[in-house]
Amino acid sequence: MTFDIREDRLNSLQDTQITIKEFIEEVLAEDNRGAFTAIAPWLVEFHQQDGGSPVASDIKIADAEYNFTTHSGKVKLAYKVSVTFGCADIFRTDDYAETSNFTIDPQKNKMTLFITDQLLRDTVDEF
Numbered sequence: 001m002t003f004d005i006r007e008d009r010l011n012s013l014q015d016t017q018i019t020i021k022e023f024i025e026e027v028l029a030e031d032n033r034g035a036f037t038a039i040a041p042w043l044v045e046f047h048q049q050d051g052g053s054p055v056a057s058d059i060k061i062a063d064a065e066y067n068f069t070t071h072s073g074k075v076k077l078a079y080k081v082s083v084t085f086g087c088a089d090i091f092r093t094d095d096y097a098e099t100s101n102f103t104i105d106p107q108k109n110k111m112t113l114f115i116t117d118q119l120l121r122d123t124v125d126e127f
Contacts, residue, residue, distance in 0.1 A: 001042075003027050003035055005109040013066075014106075020066035024075055024102070027111055028061070042115040043079055043098060052083035052092075062097055072103045075113070
């Protein structure tokens with residue numbers, strides 16, 4: 001997923017006026033938190049095997065690190081997943097976190113967040 005970066009925010013990061021965590025929070029909070037809404041379905045994919053109807057919410061930046069030389073880093077996304085099991089009348093909410101890589105392209109003012117697909121183990125791997 002690629003997000004636009006305002007040049008003034010990029011300058012603030014490069015001048016160390018804000019931390020990488022603050023920078024990412026600001027980038028993702030643009031457009032009425034639309035980025036968090038776009039990220040939620042990717043995070044739900046990690047919980048499809050849990051059953052029920054998982055919904056990701058309350059997505060926050062828990063931590064982040066950035067390498068100014070390579071323009072890349074890692075971000076830890078903390079979020080809640082609510083699962084409903086309608087037939088059993090069970091509703092549960094749990095806290096989770098996923099770490100994703102990201103890159104910043106300072107020439108194009110873009111940040112790309114790589115939310116990897118969940119790794120599914122094949123039965124071949126068990127032997």
